[in-house]
Amino acid sequence: MFRTLASGSEKIEIYLDGKPVPVPAGISVAAAMLQLGALPTRLTPVKRSPRAPFCMMGVCFECLIEIDGLANQPACQVEVQSGMRVRRQCGAGELAS
Amino acid sequence: MRCRGIGIVKQTCQLVVIGAGPAGMAAAQTAAEHGVDVTLFDDQAQPGGQIYRNVDTSPLADTSLLGKDYVFGQPLVQAFRHAELDYYACTSVWYLDKAREIGILKQGVSHKISAQRVIVASGAQERPMPVPNWQLPGVMTAGAGQILLKSAAMVPDNGVVLAGNGPLMLLLAWQYLRAGVNIHAILDTTPKGNLFRALRYLPRALAAGNDLWKGLRMMLSIATARVPYYHCVSELRAEGDNQLQAVSFSAAGRHHRIDTDLLLLHQGVIPGLHSLQEAGCKIDWNEAQQCWQTKVDAWGETSLSGIFVAGDGAAIGGAVAASLSGQLTGLQVAHQLGFLDAGRRDHLARPIIKARDRQLAIRPFLDALYRVADAGMIPPDDTVVCRCEEVSAREIRDVIALGCIGPNQAKAFTRCGMGLCQGRFCAATVEQIFAQQRGESMADVGHTSARPPLKPITLGQLAETI
Numbered sequence: 001m002f003r004t005l006a007s008g009s010e011k012i013e014i015y016l017d018g019k020p021v022p023v024p025a026g027i028s029v030a031a032a033m034l035q036l037g038a039l040p041t042r043l044t045p046v047k048r049s050p051r052a053p054f055c056m057m058g059v060c061f062e063c064l065i066e067i068d069g070l071a072n073q074p075a076c077q078v079e080v081q082s083g084m085r086v087r088r089q090c091g092a093g094e095l096a097s
Numbered sequence: 098m099r100c101r102g103i104g105i106v107k108q109t110c111q112l113v114v115i116g117a118g119p120a121g122m123a124a125a126q127t128a129a130e131h132g133v134d135v136t137l138f139d140d141q142a143q144p145g146g147q148i149y150r151n152v153d154t155s156p157l158a159d160t161s162l163l164g165k166d167y168v169f170g171q172p173l174v175q176a177f178r179h180a181e182l183d184y185y186a187c188t189s190v191w192y193l194d195k196a197r198e199i200g201i202l203k204q205g206v207s208h209k210i211s212a213q214r215v216i217v218a219s220g221a222q223e224r225p226m227p228v229p230n231w232q233l234p235g236v237m238t239a240g241a242g243q244i245l246l247k248s249a250a251m252v253p254d255n256g257v258v259l260a261g262n263g264p265l266m267l268l269l270a271w272q273y274l275r276a277g278v279n280i281h282a283i284l285d286t287t288p289k290g291n292l293f294r295a296l297r298y299l300p301r302a303l304a305a306g307n308d309l310w311k312g313l314r315m316m317l318s319i320a321t322a323r324v325p326y327y328h329c330v331s332e333l334r335a336e337g338d339n340q341l342q343a344v345s346f347s348a349a350g351r352h353h354r355i356d357t358d359l360l361l362l363h364q365g366v367i368p369g370l371h372s373l374q375e376a377g378c379k380i381d382w383n384e385a386q387q388c389w390q391t392k393v394d395a396w397g398e399t400s401l402s403g404i405f406v407a408g409d410g411a412a413i414g415g416a417v418a419a420s421l422s423g424q425l426t427g428l429q430v431a432h433q434l435g436f437l438d439a440g441r442r443d444h445l446a447r448p449i450i451k452a453r454d455r456q457l458a459i460r461p462f463l464d465a466l467y468r469v470a471d472a473g474m475i476p477p478d479d480t481v482v483c484r485c486e487e488v489s490a491r492e493i494r495d496v497i498a499l500g501c502i503g504p505n506q507a508k509a510f511t512r513c514g515m516g517l518c519q520g521r522f523c524a525a526t527v528e529q530i531f532a533q534q535r536g537e538s539m540a541d542v543g544h545t546s547a548r549p550p551l552k553p554i555t556l557g558q559l560a561e562t563i
């Protein structure tokens with residue numbers, strides 16, 4: 001769906017649903033998911049319908065994802081970090097305390 | 098710079114500015130220059146807002162690809178980085194009240210602070226464009242497409258369909274063409290008659306400067322690129338099961354279907370008012386811009402004394418006007434706090450007001466030209482209106498038929514607007530459906546209320562604050 005124009009950019013490794021994948025450093029988790037084509041990024045709690053990032057600016061909350069064990073993080077507002085564990089949520093996600 | 102991205106936040110601040118877009122940066126800098134102690138909170142990792150996002154940290158080898166108006170932001174962001182003020186990035190504001198108590202969330206920790214003056218510069222968001230299946234992966238906003246380009250140098254790789262109207266959609270098309278992106282089609286939903294109705298504002302727009310010419314040049318280069326361009330598009334639908342596969346629509350009496358895995362929607366921007374509404378500022382309906390806006394005085398002060406709004410959060414005027422209105426607001430705060438006498442304030446304000454009015458002169462033309470048809474805001478029954486709680490237009494019409502008295506009661510009946518986005522992508526639609534079904538004006542229907550927390554916050558974080 002998306003490709004990058006910044007070909008030579010530095011890569012780091014994150015874990016997506018447990019599997020290591022290389023992604024460009026400095027971009028948001030949501031951008032990385034779109035570049036990887038890892039869609040949908042979640043299933044909704046209400047009807048389990050597939051969703052993906054929509055606004056990319058922290059307004060719509062469609063991009064919610066589990067990051068390093070914390071559920072419901074807005075993926076478009078969080079930058080990828082080396083070793084980050086990203087997990088797609090099916091349904092309500094774990095309720096963060 | 099006293100840029101303390103991390104570290105302790107003062108409990109009591111002289112001036113808190115919310116947002117580091119053009120308005121927030123300008124307001125903060127102006128106030129700081131006159132001696133005000135300024136603390137600025139911004140959601141994003143870098144200053145610049147959405148418009149100047151990553152302008153000095155771009156992953157693009159050549160930012161001129163995005164056009165001169167974007168590069169214009171570079172010195173503004175640079176100057177902000179050197180200003181004498183406290184700037185907290187990645188910090189969201191989840192609470193604001195009329196006593197100017199503010200709740201912020203920074204690195205997972207919530208803090209409560211108070212301020213003598215608050216300037217809200219939270220900018221604009223895209224107007225919801227509810228079409229059937231717009232919740233499918235593969236449908237995004239044009240703004241999202243532009244953010245991906247600015248912040249991650251990402252462009253569509255299997256082509257894209259752009260649908261809707263407004264300057265941002267055309268700008269994105271122009272930028273994509275320069276980046277070599279294949280645009281399957283542009284579906285312009287501008288209703289017939291808009292151009293004619295806009296003509297009476299044209300002389301003023303022409304006299305105001307070169308923005309109009311820039312727009313025309315952009316349209317010309319889109320035309321010469323031979324992108325399929327459909328006018329007066331209606332009955333737009335996204336199609337697909339688990340992911341977008343095609344877009345269907347009507348134009349010139351014919352039905353069309355275009356295969357695509359990416360559809361970007363846009364029909365203008367509206368002020369981001371959540372924190373202002375929640376604090377209790379008076380809000381008015383702006384019929385020309387088809388949106389709610391904060392009631393403010395000449396300096397941007399709202400109905401709540403000491404709370405100001407600058408930039409597109411007050412009324413849509415674009416980045417340059419936002420920056421100028423930020424300066425005016427900054428001057429007034431400096432004056433109210435005793436750093437600047439009235440004479441000096443007025444002297445400094447005069448050229449700024451002149452420049453801002455010049456910037457705003459094109460607006461009535463743009464507002465009339467890109468006025469959204471009712472059909473663009475009022476979707477058919479099978480459309481999901483509230484994406485978070487998955488409430489359809491039919492369900493909203495059903496509760497209205499049952500006698501539901503307004504958008505706020507519809508929330509309780511359907512949970513529409515009670516999800517995590519808190520109505521940011523459905524309130525406008527629900528209000529429009531009410532207005533149409535009941536034959537009332539938007540001012541009569543009233544606006545949907547906003548409640549804290551403005552951003553998701555866990556109970557644990559909330560408990561720490563109290």
Ligand code: FES
Nearest residue numbers: 056058060061076
């Ligand atoms: S994509 Fe809208 S909040 Fe992240």
